[in-house]
Amino acid sequence: MSVDLDEITRIREDADCLADGATVAAALERMAAEITAQMAGSNPLVYVVMNGGLILAGQILPRLPFPLEVAYLHATRYGHALKGNQLDWRMRPTQDLRGRTVLVLDDILDEGHTLQAILEYLKAEGPKEVRSAVLTHKLHDRKAYPGMRADFTGLDVADRFLFGCGMDYKGYWRNAPGIYAVKGL
Ligand SMILES: O=P(O)(O)OC[C@H]1O[C@H](OP(=O)(O)OP(=O)(O)O)[C@H](O)[C@@H]1O
Numbered sequence: 001m002s003v004d005l006d007e008i009t010r011i012r013e014d015a016d017c018l019a020d021g022a023t024v025a026a027a028l029e030r031m032a033a034e035i036t037a038q039m040a041g042s043n044p045l046v047y048v049v050m051n052g053g054l055i056l057a058g059q060i061l062p063r064l065p066f067p068l069e070v071a072y073l074h075a076t077r078y079g080h081a082l083k084g085n086q087l088d089w090r091m092r093p094t095q096d097l098r099g100r101t102v103l104v105l106d107d108i109l110d111e112g113h114t115l116q117a118i119l120e121y122l123k124a125e126g127p128k129e130v131r132s133a134v135l136t137h138k139l140h141d142r143k144a145y146p147g148m149r150a151d152f153t154g155l156d157v158a159d160r161f162l163f164g165c166g167m168d169y170k171g172y173w174r175n176a177p178g179i180y181a182v183k184g185l
């Protein structure tokens with residue numbers, strides 16, 4: 001599939017910045033302190049949800065000053081689309097989770113179907129506990145179940161189509177350093 005790089009460039013230029021890099025960094029500091037207060041000493045296995053969780057993982061793991069292991073899983077529901085679909089598991093967890101404390105890291109809890117399916121899968125593997133952390137929580141009432149929230153959240157964000165800090169627009173701008181909303185969406 002060919003990509004219109006002019007469109008991709010224009011999307012970045014026209015976007016509304018909802019949180020700049022400094023705001024994201026402050027949210028990461030706060031979230032890291034909360035995770036540390038609750039999970040230091042639990043020897044967690046931290047699962048990065050690829051691809052979106054990559055940036056959160058890279059930024060928050062160095063802020064966690066306690067022993068932990070890192071692994072990844074890959075599940076996608078949007079692909080390059082702007083609307084979610086069926087969850088496509090591309091890489092399931094391979095580690096032995098029995099008796100482990102697990103922490104899942106992702107960029108966004110939008111409708112929550114992705115996180116719900118991942119948590120269900122992990123819980124069925126016999127861990128002691130499974131917790132979740134997301135950089136952003138989108139504010140709307142279309143969650144997988146009412147009141148759904150991750151255990152740790154960086155920032156609550158508006159109900160718009162976002163990119164940056166791991167979130168993509170048609171596969172692009174995961175690398176944008178803040179959180180941006182596509183103009184008109
Ligand atoms: O709460 P939901 O509505 O289920 O959406 C959240 C999920 O959507 C995005 O993943 P995506 O499917 O776009 O794959 P990606 O991580 O490769 O971008 C994001 O990284 C979350 O995993």
Ligand code: HPA
Nearest residue numbers: 110160161162163167168
């Ligand atoms: O707003 C979003 N932006 C990018 N990826 C997403 N996945 C779920 N919601 C979003």
